[in-house]
Amino acid sequence: MRGEFGDSSAQNGISRRAFLEGGAIAASMAALAGAGLVSLSGCSQEQEQQGTPEAPAVDAASAPSYEVYNADICIIGGGLAGMAAAIKAVDEGKSVIIVEKSNHGFGGAMGYNWDQFINFVRDDLPWQESTDFVLNELTNQKIEKGSYEHWMGEDRNLMVRYENMGYGLLDRNRETGEIAPLLDFPTIYGIYRGFSRHQADYITSLGIRILDQTLASDVIVQDGVCGGVMGVHVPTGTFRVVRAKATICCTGASAWLFGWDTVAPRSINSPDNTGDIDAACFRHGVPLEGSEFIQCDLINIEPKGISCSFQGGIGADSGCCEYICDKDGNYFFQGMDYATLNKMDFTRIIAKNIAEGHGTENGGVYVDFSTPEAFAKIGETYIRNIQLWKEVFGIDVEGMKLECGLEAYERSGNPITDGELMVEGIAGLFHTRGGGFSGAQGGSSVNVAPRNGSYAVANAVKYIEGLTLPALDEAVVTAEFTRLFSLFGNSGGKRPQQVRRMIQKACYQALQPMRMTDQIDAGIAELERIRKEEMPNMTLGDTSLVYNTDWKCAIENINLLDLAEAAAKAAKFREETRGHMYRVDFPEKDDANWLCNVRNFYNDGAITCEKADVVTV
């Protein structure tokens, strides 16, 4: 039985359809309801439209429903990459839907309203000379070249681009009102005070269709072709299907798996970014690349509640080198030529010091702000937090030794794509993000994210030309629906939050920048144990369909575990020291053996690693 109704073709050409689906889904729901675990409480939109009264609990005979939306291009994740992708799609005259996990404008790294440093390469600087790579030698050059050349000349001027999206005034001299860039060279320009939430306002003003508060859980793949995405509207528990000719995954870096303090991992990144579609691609057989790499900053680890919060916290960068000391009061950067240290070297030197046993109680170092000279070096973005600390915690940072740790602001590990960002083996699915992209890394920044997002859509537009969407195979929808809703059926296991902490802690053991083989092994063993013992009966403590965060957490855990295990194994596999990390047993960079990428493969739940050549042009 298939009842179809509610087709409302919106003015912008996007049609929204809703239909009820019987058969297999009803059967699976009946099984769940039989277990007494589902109370299908929120009434779905379709039912509302029909005036069906709200059902207090699911009854085995009632057919569950899902919503179907259609667009030319579906964008998963409305962060910096996703918004640029959406704007490009509109520019190209395509109908577009954004699926966003959080409230529109409040999701992911982008959804923090912070003072961003915007830097961009000028004019026609050749791509090879760009400076925003993290690990140049491992970069997929086809992607970098393509993405770079996608924006040439004036397109590259992010100042003009962003100001025309309604950004406020970029940094100015407070006395003269003159524009005040931090970097102003013939090749590169950089300026503070970019607030990306204005981009979300701009998107709103364009009238783009946004399905927010919707967790995308899997892509629709039929015969190797992607036909859109599926997921759950969190406030109502409604299952949603978005059909599209091309799908662009822009879901950010899954740094949320990097340890746990009291409210967050050792990462400034967002809880929204749990790598759901990365993991989905992985399970569809697409290898991941670069999982072993993370990118770090040095940020306070006490007070715990704002630990690693870039927004409320205080940290240090290489500009503060000489004031950084270990637990024994040894200022280990002094005597180095720290003026030329890049971020990777900076991080690695700290990691080495900690790995060698000089770390603080919480596994960090101190930034010694006890002299006025040191305090004067405090980074631009942290200045506003000095007052906050005084007011909220009664802590005066001026004059103190601040305990800071290495947090992961971005991480790599993405499904491999071709030079045009199309996922290998899944036609019509494009994948990009700001950090950790293109081979081992890609830049991690507010300038790379939009360029890559726009580039992905430019390629998608070419791909969809003349394309018609094949009929939706309802077995695919049923399978995903059942996978998600069957999580309600478990009993007797740990709650998803507890399992999440285990995954995060084990992952940190293996993936921390201080790489010790015994710790890596312990992390891998624990992750394998979690997969075997905890995951099969992970049990929701909440049976409602209304904003069920246990359910959301459980869905994300499946993804986080796959990515964590891939990352831990890749960390073990790479037997050298490179990038932000320091491998104790292999303390040197080893170009003879490791000037290559590491790929993870997924076979029936078994995760393995292999070397892969760097893609060059």
Place this chain on the structure above:
Amino acid sequence: MKISVQKYDPSVDEAPYVKEFEVEYRQNMTLLEALVAINDEQEPIVFDYSCRGRTCGRCAMALNGQPCLACVTLVSENGANEVTALPGFPIVRDLIVDKSMMNDRIANIMARQRAFPLTLDEINAPVDPVIYNKMDPLEHCARCGVCVSACPTVQLMGQKEYIGPAGMLAIGLRYYDPYDQGDRVVEAVQNGLWNCIQCSTCDEVCKALEIDHQVIWKDLRAAAEARGLVKKA
């Protein structure tokens, strides 16, 4: 430490109710830490957060009736800790409220009104530093809604009669913005500028410490008055 949390699942509960918990206190414990501890170790409570540093605005709720951001508000070891959803907004579940109406209005206001795109030369031209220094701090508004919840005028009249401090701040930002060409003074009056009683509650609760709401209100009122856009008695 004792803490009570408001719970509500509109699909099964007739009304919100309160549940008591015992949490192990630590020095400098934030409300967010306490909630995560309960949710991790005891039973599900539904709340939202992201940045842990007063910039995403997602953890807005109330502690002992006072609207606040859970991530930068401390709980009290021996005192009362009564946690409720952000007052004045419809509750979706437990501590989650629906702020979409406020957010949509702010987004609409924030979209810059301009006849023609800005050129690089226009962007590079100096701006009046007085304006810059007034406008710049407003960028830090996280759109959390804490001030809107605490505002007595909103409480009295509702957000339709008075948009509330967050929305008025957005109007102020575009009013100062030298690139914006919309009529923000009319917009301010339309959205209830004269209804604000200038009580400064918004300044007291706002954790974007660089924002001085009263300065914006004064400037907008002066501009409205100069154009005769005052309320007839």
